Amino acid sequence: xxxxxxxxxxxxxxxxxxxxxxxxxxxxxxxxxxxxxxxxxxxxxxxxxxxxxxxxxxxxxxxxxxxxxxxxxxxxxxxxxxxxxxxxxxxxxxxxxxxxxxxxxxxxxxxxxxxxxxxxxxxxxxxxxxxxxxxxxxxxxxxxxxxxxxxxxxxxxxxxxxxxxxxxxxxxxxxxxxxxxxxxxxxxxxxxxxxxxxxxxxxxxxxxxxxxxxxxxxxxxxxxxxxxxxxxxxxxxxxxxxxxxxxxxxxxxxxxxxxxxxxxxxxxxxxxxxxxxxxxxxxxxxxxxxxxxxxxxxxxxxxxxxxxxxxxxxxxxxxxxxxxxxxxxxxxxxxxxxxxxxxxxxxxxxxxxxxxxxxxxxxxxxxxxxxxxxxxxxxxxxxxxxxxxxxxxxxxxxxxxxxxxxxxxxxxxxxxxxxxxxxxxxxxxxxxxxxxxxxxxxxxxxxxxxxxxxxxxxxxxxxxxxxxxxxxxxxxxxxxxxxxxxxxxxxxxxxxxxxxxxxxxxxxxxxxxxxxxxxxxxxxxxxxxxxxxxxxxxxxxxxxxxxxxxxxxxxxxxxxxxxxxxxxxxxxxxxxxxxxxxxxxxxxxxxxxxxxxxxxxxxxxxxxxxxxxxxxxxxxxxxxxxxx
Ligand code: ADP
Ligand code: MG
Numbered sequence: 001x002x003x004x005x006x007x008x009x010x011x012x013x014x015x016x017x018x019x020x021x022x023x024x025x026x027x028x029x030x031x032x033x034x035x036x037x038x039x040x041x042x043x044x045x046x047x048x049x050x051x052x053x054x055x056x057x058x059x060x061x062x063x064x065x066x067x068x069x070x071x072x073x074x075x076x077x078x079x080x081x082x083x084x085x086x087x088x089x090x091x092x093x094x095x096x097x098x099x100x101x102x103x104x105x106x107x108x109x110x111x112x113x114x115x116x117x118x119x120x121x122x123x124x125x126x127x128x129x130x131x132x133x134x135x136x137x138x139x140x141x142x143x144x145x146x147x148x149x150x151x152x153x154x155x156x157x158x159x160x161x162x163x164x165x166x167x168x169x170x171x172x173x174x175x176x177x178x179x180x181x182x183x184x185x186x187x188x189x190x191x192x193x194x195x196x197x198x199x200x201x202x203x204x205x206x207x208x209x210x211x212x213x214x215x216x217x218x219x220x221x222x223x224x225x226x227x228x229x230x231x232x233x234x235x236x237x238x239x240x241x242x243x244x245x246x247x248x249x250x251x252x253x254x255x256x257x258x259x260x261x262x263x264x265x266x267x268x269x270x271x272x273x274x275x276x277x278x279x280x281x282x283x284x285x286x287x288x289x290x291x292x293x294x295x296x297x298x299x300x301x302x303x304x305x306x307x308x309x310x311x312x313x314x315x316x317x318x319x320x321x322x323x324x325x326x327x328x329x330x331x332x333x334x335x336x337x338x339x340x341x342x343x344x345x346x347x348x349x350x351x352x353x354x355x356x357x358x359x360x361x362x363x364x365x366x367x368x369x370x371x372x373x374x375x376x377x378x379x380x381x382x383x384x385x386x387x388x389x390x391x392x393x394x395x396x397x398x399x400x401x402x403x404x405x406x407x408x409x410x411x412x413x414x415x416x417x418x419x420x421x422x423x424x425x426x427x428x429x430x431x432x433x434x435x436x437x438x439x440x441x442x443x444x445x446x447x448x449x450x451x452x453x454x455x456x457x458x459x460x461x462x463x464x465x466x467x468x469x470x471x472x473x474x475x476x477x478x479x480x481x482x483x484x485x486x487x488x489x490x491x492x493x494x495x496x497x498x499x500x501x502x503x504x505x506x507x508x509x510x511x512x513x514x515x516x517x518x519x520x521x522x523x524x525x526x527x528x529x530x531x532x533x534x535x536x537x538x539x540x541x542x543x544x545x546x547x548x549x550x551x552x553x554x555x556x557x558x559x560x561x562x563x564x565x566x567x568x569x570x571x572x573x574x575x576x577x578x579x580x581x582x583x584x585x586x587x588x589x590x591x592x593x594x595x596x597x598x599x600x601x602x603x604x605x606x607x608x609x610x611x612x613x614x615x616x617x618x619x620x621x622x623x624x625x626x627x628x
Contacts, residue, residue: 014103019112021163025137034138045088050177051069055324055325061151073214075215082184084180087175088176093153108129139191143159147178150176155171204243226257226318233257239251246271251274254366255269270313272314286301287301287310288315289316291319293319294320296324306344349388356390378392394423394450407421421449424437424450424473432450435606437605457473477538499572499578511595523567525571531605535603538566548609568599597618597619
């Protein structure tokens with residue numbers, strides 16, 4: 001009789017996973033305990049997923065429907081074994097292969113990068129990178145995963161010692177869910193001791209919403225912290241809950257716990273972490289807030305309950321008003337969800353404004369780490385412009401270095417006649433202040449905001465106005481500083497060296513002709529003080545910075561950047577410009593070179609691209625003439 005074939009297959013781990021395992025297995029840790037937390041957290045996830053399936057499917061479609069939802073831990077000191085069992089959703093053979101070995105987790109690379117940074121040699125962060133399962137090899141010499149999916153398909157076993165490959169075979173007779181059997185390394189035998197595991201669970205996993213049974217005894221009290229009365233919750237419980245929900249070891253920067261009854265019943269507990277993994281270069285983080293209905297998880301890492309730009313928040317939102325068996329798809333077009341999202345977002349932004357008011361210094365700590373998300377909010381979500389505008393911070397000509405100010409503070413300092421808020425982009429404070437755009441502002445004592453991040457000009461142009469005042473980039477062509485009541489008489493500014501009106505007009509006409517391939521207009525500047533010339537934008541919407549970024553994007557896509565022509569403003573009080581007027585009459589050819597160079601210099605000061613080869617050659621020709 002032919003034996004039933006229990007086909008066993010061997011698979012290589014995905015390349016980055018191998019590297020990760022190598023580190024996990026071979027380094028020495030002080031934080032080994034986290035592997036217990038990671039495996040319990042996976043078990044809890046699997047149980048939540050099963051609970052969700054059971055709400056959206058007929059009972060007869062569920063395998064082992066009667067089995068209670070729980071996590072069981074068994075210890076065997078003699079054999080040095082630790083076994084964690086859950087009755088959750090389980091994994092099919094294919095899922096075991098993919099989820100525990102061959103899927104390239106983007107988190108592996110990010111986690112490796114994080115570990116490589118000497119100062120942050122912190123393996124305990126592993127769970128945040130979506131590779132928590134592999135922490136089992138911190139303590140296990142062999143890890144065995146037996147699993148059977150909720151649909152009742154055949155069960156399978158996954159086995160590995162973590163050194164390069166794993167094997168899969170059939171495993172008949174399993175109940176629904178997953179059993180992880182860890183043969184502990186010699187030096188890790190304490191993980192087979194009850195006191196040890198109990199203390200880890202108390203520390204990290206007290207908020208798991210399913211019973212955890214350790215050698216027969218239930219050791220956690222299943223509770224939903226967010227549903228409890230605020231007055232009865234102490235700081236330690238909040239902090240532990242944060243660590244549990246965020247799978248993190250740090251303390252939250254801010255916490256917002258609030259509930260509403262009318263018009264919607266919402267219970268929300270939201271945390272702002274201390275660190276922003278996205279700005280550390282680890283790619284987009286998944287949303288960190290889970291959606292519950294009557295304490296049952298209906299959408300983990302919910303994409304719908306908060307806008308995308310609030311993905312850095314961690315926490316839970318619970319609303320009794322939602323139908324329990326709603327599918328993830330249906331959540332997206334659910335009007336009630338949209339309403340809750342709006343209420344939550346408004347409440348959260350109000351909370352930030354209150355925090356900023358109470359302690360600006362502390363708010364700036366938040367801003368430096370997470371401000372980028374609020375900026376993203378301005379550019380992607382029209383509905384919260386007003387609230388977000390209050391929360392933005394930028395350095396300005398009147399702020400201290402590294403101490404950005406809010407637009408409200410700017411408005412407070414505006415002179416009564418000033419109607420607009422000005423800003424200018426540049427790579428650094430120093431570069432901006434050395435450039436031509438701030439000259440007149442300095443002279444007239446008008447504050448100007450410095451936008452130093454690439455996204456900033458997009459943010460301010462989306463915002464368009466603040467407190468009824470238009471936001472205007474100082475590289476805009478039609479900018480006229482004298483209109484705003486900040487007394488200026490153009491004539492009084494003219495120095496004795498300035499060109500006479502007739503000469504100026506002649507020079508401008510000549511420049512228009514000389515530079516007609518490059519600029520769309522040349523005009524006499526009413527705002528330059530010392531610099532000979534500046535580039536301004538005839539298009540009132542696009543700033544030079546925005547144009548530079550869009551051009552870079554096009555260059556990446558392979559098409560050469562084509563820029564709109566700019567205007568050139570010249571300063572007729574500047575010596576170089578005065579002499580150029582003479583030169584244009586005596587030596588046209590050389591005057592042309594000088595004009596071109598002035599144009600290129602102004603482009604560079606605007607942060608825009610010039611042809612470097614052409615410029616350097618011309619520059620040498622001019623230098624030659626100067627030394628001879
Ligand atoms: P994460 O939990 O962040 O997704 P892990 O490395 O901890 O990353 O787990 C990888 C994947 O393996 C999980 O997303 C899940 O699909 C699967 N998995 C791990 N443990 C279990 C379990 N106990 N039951 C079902 N699936 C599991
Ligand atoms: Mg996990």
